[in-house]
Amino acid sequence: MRRFALALLLTASPALAETEKLSIVANGEIVGSVVAETTGTRTIVDYRVDDNGRGPKHREEIVLGARGVPVEWTVAGTSLMGGPVAERFRATAGHATWESQADKGDAALPAPALYILNDDSPYAAGVYARAALAAGGSIATLPGGRVTATKVRTARIGTTPVTVIRLDGIQLSPDYLMLDAQQRLFATFSATGVAIRAGQEAQAPALLTLGAVLEGERIRAISAKVAHRYDVPVRIRNVRILDARAGTLGAPATVVVMRDRITQILPGDGGAAPADQLVIDGQGGTLMPGLADMHSHTSLDSGLYYLAAGVTLTRDMGNKNDFLLDLLPRVDTGEIAGPHIVPDGFIEGRSPYSARNGFIPDTLDDAYKAVRWYADRGYREIKIYNSFNPDWVKPVAAEAHRLGLGVTGHVPAFSSPDRVIEDGYDTIAHINQLMLGWLLDPKDDTRTPLRLTGMARAAELDLASPRVQRTVALMKAHGTALDTTAVILERLMLSRAGTVAEGDAAYLSHLPIGYRRYRQRTFVPLKDAGEDQRYRAAFVKLLDTMKLLHGQGIRLLPGTDDATGFTVQREVELYAKAGIPAADALRLATWGAADYLGETATRGTIERGKAAEFVLLAGDPTRDVAAIRAPRMVMRAGAIYYPAEIYRALAIEPFAAPPPVTPPSATPPAALGHAGTAYFGAAAHDHVD
Known part of the structure; x- marks a missing residue:
């Protein structure tokens, strides 16, 4: 009787919750977290990232069915730039329904299929991997495609033995992750970022190295095969x-x-x-x-995408210094396929919003040292970023010019385009960084997403106003160029949930399911239809600004702030859409870029003796x-x-x-x-x- 009572008590007790915690680590700093609580087959995931003023913040709820395949999955919160997230998936009795930013649909399920989230967290990688492994290594996915999980090696991280797995078929690049002996997620990682079990953050550099090694092996193999x-x-x-x-x-x-x-x-x-x-x-x-991307951030696999899109020249506008210096000679010898890369050196300021690349000097003398470091290693320019001290721009620009380096970058917070032009900028990076000087109050903090959302105010901008004309006159007087990155502004301002954006329509259906769905989302918070129209009108004004600058003889440099190659093609299209003649757009994206970079002796035209x-x-x-x-x-x-x-x-x-x-x-x-x-x-x- 006592045994029966004890058994009954145990049966009636609620299942104990298991908590898993991961830290998001970028450039040696914790910038976010994942907390997952599992009770039985149900898991609640809280995911938060705050990196350079941006980052997703949402909550997931997952219910697992047979063989670890989710039968329910919901996500609610905000995405990278603050856009709303409300995603739902449910599978019952051989039928599935889903609704996300990208799409909504339903499908019969003759066999279990793995739903791929539109807005996921690192925790999702563990769900995908376990389901694919339980299915023999590959499983059909919804709304389409297939994901493959490959065990690439075993390792020991600290005292924990793990299996390293590569996931293919979701995004443009594979995902890498580690499962422990109980198949719990230990880490996800790439060559640039890590999510790792809380308490193990010191192991993040080793995982970054491993991500680079694994991607290096993959990209070398492809580079050799296609050259x-x-x-x-x-x-x-x-x-x-x-x-x-x-x-x-x-x-x-x-x-x-x-x-x-x-x-x-x-x-x-x-x-x-x-x-x-x-x-x-x-x-x-x-x-x-070959086309040029004058605002690139090189990765191991970006070169393949660039070459496939006809891009043979890029200007790297900020990277991890050790990574880029190691990569440059490998690209030029063809070991890693890619375009010719001209590097710019990244210099940021110290603040809660600091980007985590290049150097973050704490003193003006440290900033001088950063400039000299780049000059000694053959960089062409320095790039100044959002949190840089506005009072340091003029002396740092002077030091860069003394050493033969150009100066480019964002307009630092609480400064203005006019001031940085007069202080020595040779180029302003991003057309929004230029236009915000006409739209915002000097006290507004552009280290935040305001540097995007503030662009809605361009809908009412008068390009004939004295404020605009003064800046244009300064650019002409100083020979200041603009790298436009209009395509990334189009993507952020005009992407809308559930639709394929005009800029993506020509290529998106050719790409993996996860990337396709990610592109079909709203990136900016929209309060109502009026705000939607303001962003659309503001983007038209952005194109009008490009035409104005081109007509005034301002040098425009087509760039993307992306690395797929598809966006370079779209950037050139946007120049034509702005009313710039096609011949001029092509010139700016080829010879004009080579001329700005001082490369016309070898590239930019097709002539005997040239590359x-x-x-x-x-x-x-x-x-x-x-x-x-x-x-x-x-x-x-x-x-x-x-x-x-x-x-x-x-x-x-x-x-x-x-x-x-x-x-x-x-x-x-x-x-x-x-x-x-x-x-x-x-x-x-x-x-x-």
């Missing part, structure tokens, strides 16, 4: 060359390349091709200089800028890349077929191209930190 190199001349026939400076297409021509240099430009078909040359038939398409860095298109971009969205072939650093091959390697549906290629008849094809790891030798086994 085609030849020890004979490559003859590209039946093309029309875009004169980027003049904005015109020439007569049909033939371009001959030996390794990484243009050796001949011949009229017409160039005559009979020698038997020992590889011949590429351009089929009447356009051969144009073979160009793109083959099927159409004529001077008639329709959208032709740049479908490159068929790209050359860079002595290698031929076919975007279709790169996209397939990245699990993206290609946009254009490669051109016909005829190998030399005088030499066996197998002896010509080398795109395997043997080409890279022992370096293929090194890792990027």
Whole structure:
């Protein structure tokens, strides 16, 4: 009887809750947390991030069904820039329904399928991995696609043995995570950020290194696979060359390349091709200089996306210094595929909103030391950021100029575009950083999301006002340029939940399900329809500002603040949408960028003796800028890349077929191209930190 009573008591007792805590670590500092409480099959997750004034803050509730597949999943809170999040998923009796910022739908479930959140937290990675592993390593996902979980190695973090897992099929890049012996989430990590079990934060640097190693191995393998190199001349026939400076297409021509240099430009078909040359038939398409992204933040995999989009030149506007300095020579040798990178050195100020890149000097003397550090390592410019002391700009700019460096950046909080121009800025980064000087009070704090939300005020901006005209006059007098990043403003101001934005429509359906759904969201808080219209009107005014500046002779530098390549194409489209002639937009995105960077001796135009860095298109971009969205072939650093091959390697549906290629008849094809790891030798086994 006593045993029966005890058993009854135990059965009636509520299940004990288990709490898991993770810390979000960025640049050595804790910037957020994940707290998950599990009782039976139900888990409540609180997720908060506050990094540089931004970060998601939401609460998840998960109910697990058979084999760890969620049958209920809700999320409520705010996303990166404060937009509302309200997501719901439920599966019952072979049927599933869902509703998120991106979409709403329902589907029959003949077999369990894993729902992929539109607004997730690091905890979700553990849910995905456990469900995929329970299904044998791969599981169908909702609203579409498949996720694969691969055990890549085992390790010991401190005293905890863990299994390292790579998740593929959700975002553009794979997710890496660690599960402990009980399959609880120990960490998620990449080369740039870590979420790790509370109390283990000191292990974050080791995980960052591991993320870099694993991604380095993956990117090296893809880089080797898609790079085609030849020890004979490559003859590209039946093309029309875009004169980027003049904005015109020439007569049909033939371009001959030996390794990484243009050796001949011949009229017409160039005559009979020698038997020992590889011949590429351009089929009447356009051969144009590679595009440039003048506001990039390089990652290990960004180079592949850039090359596939026809981008062969980037200006890195802020990065982890050790990472970038290690990466630069690897990119130039082709070990890691990517465009030529011109680095700018990041300098921030100390505040609760400090961005965590480059240097954060505490004194003016420390700021001078940072400038000298960058100068000694061959950086082209310094980039000043939001929290930098406005009173330090003038002396720091003077020191940079003394050492031959340019000066660019955000307008520091509580300063103004006019002041930084007069204090020595050569370029202002982001068109909103320029326009906020006409829209905000000097006391407004632009270290916060106000630097985005304040742009709604541009709807009523008078571009003929004295305030605007004074800034334009100062830019002309000082030769100050603007890197526009209009595309990132379009994305943040005009993206709306449940719709595919105009800027994403040309490519989004080709990409993995998680990324597709992430793009279909509202990033800014919208109180009502009136505010929605204000943002739309404000973006039109932004485009009007670009046209005004271009008409006044201000140098514009197309940039993205992104690294997918698709946004570079959209940035050029936005120049045309602003009323800037297509030929001018193409010039600014090619020769103009090379000219600003002092690179025209080797790149920016297709001429004999210059670097073979160009793109083959099927159409004529001077008639329709959208032709740049479908490159068929790209050359860079002595290698031929076919975007279709790169996209397939990245699990993206290609946009254009490669051109016909005829190998030399005088030499066996197998002896010509080398795109395997043997080409890279022992370096293929090194890792990027």
